[in-house]
Amino acid sequence: MNNFVFPRPRQSELGEQLRAEVREFLDGWHGDRHAAAAFGGFDPEFSKALGARGWIGMGFPKRYGGGGYGLLERYVVLEELLAARAPIFAHSVADRQSGPLLLKFGNERQRDDILPRIAAGECYFCIGMSEPDSGSDLASVRTRATKVDGGWLVNGAKIWTSSAHRSHYMILLCRTAPVAEARHAGLSQFLVDMKTRGITCRPIVNIAGDHDFNEVHLQDVFLPADALIGVEGEGWQQVTSELALERSGPERFMSHQGAVEEFAVALKQQRSAEGARTLGRLVAHLSILRRMSRSIATMIADGQEPALHAALVKDLGTCFEQDIPETLRLVLQTEPEAGASEAYSAALANVILHAPSCTIRGGTKEVLRGIVAKSLGLR
Ligand SMILES: Cc1cc2nc3c(=O)[nH]c(=O)nc-3n(C[C@H](O)[C@H](O)[C@H](O)COP(=O)(O)OP(=O)(O)OC[C@H]3O[C@@H](n4cnc5c(N)ncnc54)[C@H](O)[C@@H]3O)c2cc1C
Secondary structure, three states: OHHHOOOOOOOOHHHHHHHHHHHHHHHOOOOOOOOOOHHHOOOHHHHHHHHHHOOOOOOOOHHHOOOOOOHHHHHHHHHHHHHOOOOOHHHHHHHHHHHHHHHHHOOHHHHHHHHHHHHOOOOOEEEEOOEOOEOOOHHHOOOEEEEEOOEEEEEEEEEOOOOHHHOOEEEEEEEOOOOOOOOOOOEEEEEEEOOOOOEEEEEEEOOOOOEEEEEEEEEEEEEEHHHEEOOOOEHHHHHHHHHHHHHHOHHHOOOOHHHHHHHHHHHHHOOOHHHHHHHHHHHHHHHHHHHHHHHHHHHHHOOOOOHHHHHHHHHHHHHHHHHHHHHHHOOOOOOOOOOOOOHHHHHHHHHHHHHHHHOOOOOOHHHHHHHHHHHOOOO
């Protein structure tokens, strides 16, 4: 059970100074606050304003346009943005995982060219992992890159690719060698300019009626040799190092916080003991999740790769988020209505529509529990 120790999170003094600055900035910002799904808002102007403040790519070294901050300072800024329901969706993938991936495995040209643009809030990324027959079992991806004169030729299709239609680049995972005995071998990652000939995005409209994700078809897409990220055939190891970042952050339990806040406001009008108990329980869960997530940020900052801990936080956090609409719905008699003028009604409708996806994106709960079971020696 030692595997499950979550060390005490470290507080960063610099982070606490930043917290005050971010709050002041957000107090003066009068843009559109998303009704409930905190990172749902896509607002290029807001991303640029954050970039100008130095709050994107905070961990990049200064020579790449970053702030040279640690992960703990970035954590503080992110949780303040989420709490304020700020529209961070445009730059969030680049900031959270594509930029750090390029910093760790990219070549100098990729870093020089792209990291400063990410830090400025002007360059967005999408993740090309899932395929029509390959989601949880990523080793089965069939999109293939074949070596040709001067580079690679890519053919295949990706699915559920969030923001592919408005991203500048994709981090593409594909096969560069036939399936071997070790199924995870022979995968590689590429930096793909979304304007490259042969790439077609087809929209998939989600249950809320929004166009966030896509099918992406790649037909005879030529990539120059230096589009390869890291080492040919080591895509699997590189992807897994990305996943701890993807799974452990506050966006895995704070994306429905808007609905909880609106619930608290609505409770003032319709006071009830049951409502107060429910709110207390939700806040207690949130504070425990926050403690666990900050503990992981501390471990990553100390150079560890806490993939197991991240799987636990993602599972607990997204199940918590998924339960929120049902928990709230049973306490207050409010009709959920998307776009309603009453904030709680709109927020409730929004979380009802978004809750099903929480436990799928970024790894399903069954897959995460498989990781946990493995570490307990149960499989
Ligand atoms: C909102 C949203 C955004 C997304 N954005 C992206 C994106 O930007 N880029 C991207 O690449 N993908 C993205 N995805 C895709 C997501 O990562 C996959 O949907 C997810 O990994 C599951 O894969 P699948 O849909 O192929 O389902 P499958 O893998 O076919 O799973 C179907 C069911 O079987 C279960 N299952 C599968 N394997 C096991 C196992 N070994 N043990 C137990 N149960 C198992 C699963 O838990 C699930 O319930 C997004 C998904 C959503 C909902």
